[in-house]
Amino acid sequence: MPDISVTLPDGSSRQLPAGATGADLAASIGRRLALDAVAVVVDGSPRDLSAPLPDGASVEVVTAGTPLGRQVLRHSTSHVMAQAVTRLWPGARYAIGPAVEDGFYYDFELPDGAHFSDDDLGRIEAAMREIIKEDQRFVREEHSPEEGIEIFSDQPYKREIIEDGGEAGVSTYRNVGASGEDGWVDLCRGPHVPSTGRLGHFKLTKLAAAYWRGDEHRQQLQRVYGTAWESAAALEEHMERLAEAERRDHRRLGAELDLFHFPPEIGSGLPVFHPKGAMTRKVMEDYSRAEHEANGYDFVYTPHIAKSTLFEVSGHLGFYKDNMYPPMEMEGARYYPKPMNCPMHILVYKSRQRSYKELPLRLFELGTVYRFERSGVLNGLLRVRGMTQDDSHIFCAREQLEAELESLLAFVLKVLRRFGLSEFEAELSTRPEKFIGTVEEWDRAEEALRASMDAAGIPYKVAEGEGAFYAPKIDVHVRDAIGRRWQVSTIQVDFQNPRAFDMEYVGADNTRHRPFMVHRALFGSVERFFAILLEHYAGALPTWLAPVQAAVLPVSDAHEGYAGQVAATLRAEGFRAEAGVAEETLGARIRRAKLDKVPYVLVVGDQDVAAGTVGVNVRSSARPERGVALAQFVERLRADVHAAHA
């Protein structure tokens, strides 16, 4: 039999007997690799280990612990889950079951309109472990579409996929037990692990409803989520990450640190900030104002409600009505709470005739808006119904757009960095199928946005056709301390509103021109950004943002007077300091201050009163210091607070 030759990723080549498979290749390289292998990539395409390798191919063996290997594991586990569900609910229909970030899901329609309950997760897991124990092989088969439709005669979702796919052939995977009996079959491109015995480090995590093909007008299916990993240790690590995320949950921290809450008496999605949360928010807002002032923005204030005509012109009542609170009738007019600030800012622009000499005109407002979000989407401060945007609208001449976007993005990133967020990824959303304006305008705006990201040096992806109907946009995402991605800033170029409001300026040529408009929210919403910071810092806000920067604790009540003086001195120096009273044991008071995540706990006793010193217990350190001169501590605190502004 003639040999074949394949090329490995390191450039070396290997000779194998004709008909050799990926599994044979892995085995020929090493025993360990053969055990770890879950699939191969042949000339760039993922394949089963059992597939024969073509002569001359480039082949990479995929192991379980790699991103692609985990995808294969997860997708294979989702098949096992669907198989388990059909064992437990004969007649269940299964739709799609892909691998997703950190796990997988599968969508089902149970017979007789049944729904899963939480208790079912354990039953499904048990059935899955049975299937894994049976070590069923994943057997790939190729069929014509007609055969596929025949195989899935009782699976309408699979049939729909085949019918809509319009492909020349379809492939299926059959799970076959040791005795060779035909098992459960699914429509699938693959690849899969060789057999179910390769799986096992998984957990079913949650239930959800999901619409068939993501369309809320179609059948609602039951979705089961799970996670799967290459080893028990990796699964355990993942579960620990989830636990860490829960510990950092801003809703939990908001209650523990007494920062904010959502009174049911006010209504869903409408938070109140308590004094400590409000202090941090005030520092954020003061900082934002100072930065905007230093960067050429003009401040405006606008009302919370406006007559319907304003939102008719802006297009909100046409395109955004479902997200608006209903109107109030007053003196024959209908007043709507504003869902966005832009129409108001446009009216400021239009208050008089504008000259090109005024452009770019940058209007800024911490503007509170109200949006009627559907109840199911509310999520702590991350998704609310009343929020304050650090909102800006920039009006500029066409030839200023590029430079303006470039400096704008640089400004955005600079501010985000000062809040300790430094890993950015952006997304450029481009012209959708339905759009207004000209292709030339769009191309120019997209190009300007792209250039600003190149200039800022941040990585970005292009979301083709994802722009709003009126404009392309950049969304800036940040990664937090535990690697989660959050969308914060957004920058949108708008062609629609300048036209709708008939905005003009007089150019150097003494004729009228239409300005370009750029919408920009930096934090996104102050509430949301506050929540992201809380989660990023796990509640231990940097000193400049901490509501209480130093807590002064007297050792006994004899030292309360001195503690008060120390706190007063710190406040006079511009810091946020509180003096305590000696009501409980010192240990208990220190513990409380630490749990409140106060950056500096100062303990003062006889020695400090005599020497004018403080004991310094730093939040991030387990070892307290003694006998630090107060003046010296003031300088340390000052340096700490200013470090964030460097």
Next chain:
RNA sequence: GCCCGAGUAGCUCAGUCGGCAGAGCGACGCACUCGUAAUGCGUAGGUCACCAGUUCAAUUCUGGUCUCGGGCUCCA
């Protein structure tokens, strides 16, 4: 809005197979006056989310409503 789950003291939760409810923490009071992550004792605090229904009796069972959580759709 839809599916699943939850709602018991300020918080975290136990409990009642239908018979007028309990712990820890917190709050308050008294004692303790203390040098770096929980001093002791005591007191108060609950229409068991709300509204109906079944029942001799409902916090418990049934239905509805509201709120919260996890998803879907949507989005800052």
